[in-house]
Amino acid sequence: MTRKLNIAVIGTGGIVNAHMPGWIDAPHAQVVTGYDQVPAAAQAWAAKYGIPKVAGSVEEILADKSIDAVDICVPNRAHAPIAIAALQAGKHVLCEKPLAPTPEEVRQMIAARDASGRMLMTAQHFRFGGSARALKAEIDRGALGNVYHARSWMLRRNFLPTRPGFIQHALSGGGVTIDIGVHILDLTLWMMGHPRPVSVSGSTRTVLARQPGAFSSWNTRSDIPREMDVEEMATAFVRFENGATLILEVSWMLHHAMPNGKIEDMQMWLYGDRAGARWPTCELISANNATSQFYSTTLGLLDAPNAPHKQECLDFAKAIIDGAPSPVPAEHSLQVIAILDAVYRSQKEGREIRLDG
Numbered sequence: 171m172t173r174k175l176n177i178a179v180i181g182t183g184g185i186v187n188a189h190m191p192g193w194i195d196a197p198h199a200q201v202v203t204g205y206d207q208v209p210a211a212a213q214a215w216a217a218k219y220g221i222p223k224v225a226g227s228v229e230e231i232l233a234d235k236s237i238d239a240v241d242i243c244v245p246n247r248a249h250a251p252i253a254i255a256a257l258q259a260g261k262h263v264l265c266e267k268p269l270a271p272t273p274e275e276v277r278q279m280i281a282a283r284d285a286s287g288r289m290l291m292t293a294q295h296f297r298f299g300g301s302a303r304a305l306k307a308e309i310d311r312g313a314l315g316n317v318y319h320a321r322s323w324m325l326r327r328n329f330l331p332t333r334p335g336f337i338q339h340a341l342s343g344g345g346v347t348i349d350i351g352v353h354i355l356d357l358t359l360w361m362m363g364h365p366r367p368v369s370v371s372g373s374t375r376t377v378l379a380r381q382p383g384a385f386s387s388w389n390t391r392s393d394i395p396r397e398m399d400v401e402e403m404a405t406a407f408v409r410f411e412n413g414a415t416l417i418l419e420v421s422w423m424l425h426h427a428m429p430n431g432k433i434e435d436m437q438m439w440l441y442g443d444r445a446g447a448r449w450p451t452c453e454l455i456s457a458n459n460a461t462s463q464f465y466s467t468t469l470g471l472l473d474a475p476n477a478p479h480k481q482e483c484l485d486f487a488k489a490i491i492d493g494a495p496s497p498v499p500a501e502h503s504l505q506v507i508a509i510l511d512a513v514y515r516s517q518k519e520g521r522e523i524r525l526d527g
């Protein structure tokens with residue numbers, strides 16, 4: 171039987187709790203240690219999950235020859251330096267989204283991956299949900315034909331993550347655009363088959379978070395921290411080399427009606443020359459205007475809370491064991507980050523940004 175991969179977690183705050191069910195159930199991987207710059211956070215995490223050892227530094231983990239892979243769960247700006255050091259130390263890397271806040275950093279990570287021959291995978295968990303896989307299967311069998319337009323949004327009304335790692339640019343590298351824009355854009359590009367983007371016109375803004383009495387419902391209702399220096403909303407129009415177009419909207423704060431009981435309205439509409447599709451409801455809209463469901467109940471089980479996070483960990487470990495390609499290649503993330511970076515530049519320069527230069 172194959173030896174279990176030894177995994178070390180770096181950053182034991184919020185999101186690691188969504189990864190742990192995957193590592194606990196993984197047949198070919200186990201978490202053996204972890205590190206957090208706040209020692210109490212690492213100790214509490216280790217006690218909660220029965221992890222035998224807490225490391226004293228990232229360097230200690232990277233020097234440990236028995237560790238095969240690291241699971242990076244620290245704020246965005248710390249992803250690239252840790253991932254590059256880990257790859258240089260011969261570790262496989264699963265890294266939380268966004269892979270890094272800038273295209274330059276992602277390119278450096280890809281170069282480190284290529285020099286090391288190890289795996290670099292972005293934790294884009296929405297790709298591992300049952301509804302997303304069902305839609306991808308429909309597209310791959312040609313149900314939509316040529317997809318020439320998409321509309322995607324991930325809109326929250328007053329659900330702004332109040333932690334420093336999300337709202338302070340020095341730690342996050344950006345606001346809602348790279349926090350959740352990265353989710354819906356990654357998913358949409360994956361469905362569209364990654365056509366090459368040629369131009370981006372975008373806007374980013376902060377309006378509601380600055381108003382007196384503004385609050386976020388994140389965890390418990392709280393004021394917006396004064397330190398917030400990133401945007402709460404973004405919109406973009408993207409043109410692709412194959413003629414396709416995309417309209418994208420994301421918000422942490424917006425006077426938008428939420429679906430019943432939900433914290434966000436997340437939708438993707440794809441329009442092809444054979445049929446259209448709506449996600450996550452998994453509706454297929456055909457030429458005669460008929461709407462049918464293609465949601466598979468078997469795959470649907472993967473949409474249970476945290477199931478996609480769990481599946482991404484299982485697939486990461488399996489791909490390493492099998493010597494298979496990364497389930498979410500860093501090249502896909504480079505395309506996502508290049509578009510989101512262009513949204514920021516478009517806002518700053520007040521014009522459309524060309525990406526085909």
Ligand SMILES: NC(=O)c1ccc[n+]([C@@H]2O[C@H](COP(=O)([O-])OP(=O)(O)OC[C@H]3O[C@@H](n4cnc5c(N)ncnc54)[C@H](O)[C@@H]3O)[C@@H](O)[C@H]2O)c1
Pocket residue numbers: 180181182183184185186205206207208211243244245246248266267268293295333335349
């Ligand atoms: N996939 C998703 O849906 C999803 C959801 C939430 C967060 N995330 C991503 O996960 C990452 C972490 O987010 P979180 O919600 O867990 O944040 P968090 O603030 O809850 O936890 C981050 C942890 O990292 C530690 N840390 C910070 N810098 C460090 C460093 N240099 N070395 C070691 N430890 C360090 C902090 O002490 C903290 O315990 C972010 O990149 C975020 O975008 C993804």
